[in-house]
Amino acid sequence: MIINGVTIDKTFAEAFPMKATRAIITAQNEKWAMISAQAMTGFATSVIACGCEAGIERVLSSDETPDGRPGVAIMIYAMGGKGLAKQLETRAGQCVLTSPTSALFAGIEGGKPIPLGKNLRYFGDGFQIAKKIGGKRYWRVPVMDGEFLTEATTGMVDAVGGGNFLVLAKSQPQALAACEAAIEEMRKIPNVIMPFPGGVVRSGSKVGSKYASLGASTNDAFCPTLKGITKTDLSPEIESVMEIVIDGLSKEDIDKAMRVGIQAVCDLGAANGIKRISAGNYGGKLGPFHFHLQEIMA
């Protein structure tokens, strides 16, 4: 398959089941909601070492948030429910509770309830106040700038992590420009996050390493500087490869995000140095979710 001069490999991205949740952070203005959201989703690019994958889903206007203030929806993904709950609580406690004027609300109705502010309330040292409003429990925790308002729980649902595609380009700037264009479009799709810095990964990995202590190592088949000395997957004119990883609440959500992302890359096309779109998979052994590139773009 070739779109606008870009070859779409006959391959698939391989993804695996995860647990996910969403939280809504509001503040006096969008600036401070975003600051809190960025802190909460920081150091959360990959479950390999961060314990979770997190990202900002989108900015919410005042009429979309529970307390009528500007807000940001963030999502956190982890391999298991226990780990997700731990990450959520730790991050909420250190990054939202501490952030001026912030409030924190559940972003997923239904699913299994996991603590959001349920345990953060103890920071109130006995001065905290519970309020059950419209069937939801909130905690009002006295803090130095007034009150930190948080919903007690949010919902945890089954999700999919690790959807991806690779952008193979003639130069590094061209690869990055294409990925930026893709991310801009993909951020318009609900229920997905691209957890890596700016949504883009330059260090895609393969499973295993020559070093026994490492579970993953550089994906040498896609490293352009190793073209001559390893079993490469790159043709001579490829000088740079970048990857976009997608976590989503369902396979369909990731399908949509991949479609608009790949399309944005292809819109730049061969004229802008984009040669191929490929994907990372492990022979179907890692995860049950397979995203076939040509089917997605059909």
Added chain:
Amino acid sequence: MSALTFTLKDPTNQRVDMSPLVCQKLQGLEIDAIAAIELQNGKRRLRVDELFYITGKNAQEIIIANSTDKLDFIGKELDGGTISVLGDAGAYLGMQMKSGTINVSGDTGLYAACEMKNGLLQIDGNAGDFLGGALPGNKQGMKGGTVLVKGNVGQRAGDHMRRGQILIEGNAGDYCGSRMLAGTIAVMGNTGRYLGYAMRRGTLLLWNQPQLSATFNDCGSHTLAFLPILFASFKSLNSRFAESNVVFNRVQRYGGDMAETGRGEVLVRL
């Protein structure tokens, strides 16, 4: 299917225990069986059809017409469905109700919403003393749900209240929120003496400055984020509480009762 309607034939001098006539107990019963139910009336037990004309079939929608303040325990332990009382209701209206809706077009007696667990109780007239309170000797009053009173309420509204919300469009008598454990009482009108007497936790949300005891301490003026969410939850009510012009988030906060744990609060609109 039309609402199951009980129309009181004649005003009764003795009090009537209406607790058998709730939706879940009448569901699936034929009219003859309902008519044969015996109600305690003073020291006598009378068949339902001796006291009421019975029309309609839908037991999930009960109407009690020509009601008077002699009809006690209306909607006791109600678990789903709707009871509409046309007229006044006696004592213990909606006592321990679990879910569903009760509407009263007139006034109610003592202990309305006593130990109520959930659901919506709306009183268009006035309510008597101990609204949402606990039975004498019991330690916990209303435990959930919403009570809306369009008129005034008597003394000790929310006595021992544990959870839920009582919304009063009119005035509240003395000892409003006394011995409160938690929950919210909102009063648009005036409040009497000894507001929040011995309250441990909970919120008294007031539109007018109350006369406060010395055991309530001023915590200053504040903008509280939970208030808009609380007001938003009133939107579905047929009440002045649902009107957008009553919404506020700026309050003077008083903490108390300091003679108790002092974790309760009186919030007065600024």
